[in-house]
Amino acid sequence: MSAQFDIAVIGAGVVGSAIARDLSRYDLKVVLLEANTDLGDESSKGNSALMTEGHDTPAGSLERDLVVRGYQRYMTEAPQLGLPMRKTGAIMLAWTDEQRATVEKLVEEVHSEGFHNVHLLEGYEVARRWPQFRPGVLCAQWMPDEIIADPFSTPYAYVLDAVTNGVAFWRPWRVSRAERNARGWRLSNNRGDVLDAGLVINAGGIRADMVESLVGHSDFVMRPRRGQYILLDKPARAIHDIIAYPTPTPASRGILISPTIFGNVLVGPTAEEVEDRDDRGVTEAGLRALRQAIDDMVPSLRGMPVNTIYAGMRPATNHSDYQIIPRFDERWLTVAGIRSTGFSGALGIAEHVMSLVFPNVFDKQPVNPVRGVRVPDLSETSIRPWADPEKIGADPAYTDMLCHCERISVGEVRDALNSPVPPASIKALKRRTRAMFGRCQGFYCGARVQAMFDEAKVKRDA
Incomplete structure (x- = not known):
């Protein structure tokens, strides 16, 4: 049955x-x-991993309505779930007269559509506040409510x-x-x-x-759309700590350079329509485009070490x-x-x-009470378990450092493996804990992480 x-x-x-x-x-x-x-x-x-308030979505679309509501709900509900977020703001940069005209028009449009916390900044103000940008910025659209979060x-x-x-x-x-x-x-x-x-x-x-x-x-x-990324190591964050992207063109929204909630700097994505929805390969042309974006926007990031390169796939139709x-x-x-x-x-x-x-299919009302949950905060915006005296006093496993690059303890990996929704692969465990996420990409801690994963799997399967 x-x-x-x-x-x-x-x-x-x-x-x-x-x-x-x-x-x-x-x-x-x-x-x-x-x-x-x-x-x-x-x-x-x-x-x-950007939480946008929706001003860059098409006016009058269902997408805009739901992104605006999604942003509002996330702002309220993410803290209840233990999810970190940081309001870094975002900036759209113009270096040419043509780009300036586009930016000025976009600011006027979003104001008329009800997004009032979007501002036009002159080039001298951009240079004063963010000196890392390539010289010659004429103006910028400043969006202080844009957020980075944990994807x-x-x-x-x-x-x-x-x-x-x-x-x-x-x-x-x-x-x-x-x-x-x-x-x-x-x-x-x-x-x-x-x-x-x-x-x-x-x-x-x-x-x-x-x-x-x-x-x-x-x-x-x-119509699968591949986006390639470069993840820069944490020293890059001392140079750049704001979501930045160029003025869009009719063909492309451009490549952004953004901080991550984990303390890195992310460059990407590219936008390539591909036939194979599983083609997440990183290409020479893609990496050239990402490097060019660094040169065009934040040239001081050129020499920053790279943690990893990867590609995602967006479900466009x-x-x-x-x-x-x-x-x-x-x-x-x-x-x-x-x-x-x-x-x-x-x-x-x-x-x-x-x-x-509801009620078109089921004539029901929400029920209470709801059992709340909180997930571990993996960001660099909070006190990590190894630095929390109360946590390490209760359980010394949080002082046993497993992943030194990201400073992830045995206790954190153990907790993830014992979750009611445990990770089913090493890659999933990586996403749940940040172990093997750093500059060595698991070279030093990978064997020990694998051993813990295998032991937990044997216990679950027994």
Whole structure:
């Protein structure tokens, strides 16, 4: 007999995880299905980790509405979940008369659209406040409310919250077949496992169109967009500590240079449409473009050491707006085409999905109480466990340094491995703790981390 659920959410990226978290507030049986072994293992692991208030999204679009709401919710709810954030602000720079005209027009437009905390700065003011920029800046658009956040802990916090409040999380569980039945849908995976769900929410990210094709839908086609990044080592932060990007052109929004919540500086992303949605290769041309962005904006970063290079994949489609399509007569809801704003928009998207599902499909009200959760703060904005006298006094494992580059203790890795939603791979453990995240990329601590991971897996499988 197959398992019975009221709702099945397909995809545990940041959007699917946020939807599952909001659904956990209702008296319903919900399952979150993830094709990979761990949450946030596709587009959500390769984003710029910027929480934008939404002024750079298209006016009048669903995307803008949901990004604005997502930003507002994140500001309120992230602290409750233990998620770090830092309001560094962002700046758009103009070096030419043509760019200046564009910046002045953009500032005027966002003011008319209700974003009043966006300012036009003259070049001399930019040079006074941020002397690292290439000389010759004529003016800039200054956005003080832009935020850097943790891209890895955010979907983890959403899933942990959902699971703590009753949602089942099944992984790896790749949907390979979907058939209508009297209750709604029967979903199967390639191992022959089946489940029944009264409503299916497809938040399949980069593979959402493949899920849609299982049920005969073809409203959109994924056009994967690869973004390559360079992650500079922590000394770069002494030079540059603001989100910066060039004036956009009709062809591109440009490459940004931004601090990260972990103390590094991130350069990227590029924007390349590729055929293969799994092509996360880093190319010579991509690295040249990233290096050129450094030369063009912050040339003093040229000699900074590089921690790593990598690429992410954004789930763009052949449409310019989000593809949120309710088909409640079929007991199906599509949440796709979230493009590059999923991190900012996730909580707004989840709230919008709730407004569609309730009461159109289920006549329910949220239930209380909700069991709260907090995830470890992995940022450089808080007191790390090894520096917390109360924590190390209670447990000396937090003084046993495992990863010296990032200063991650045995206690932190142990806690991650013992989580109700444990990491299912070394890469997932890296994202949960920052171990092996530093300049040596696991060369010194990798064997010990692997040993702890293997030991915990043996205990879980016993």
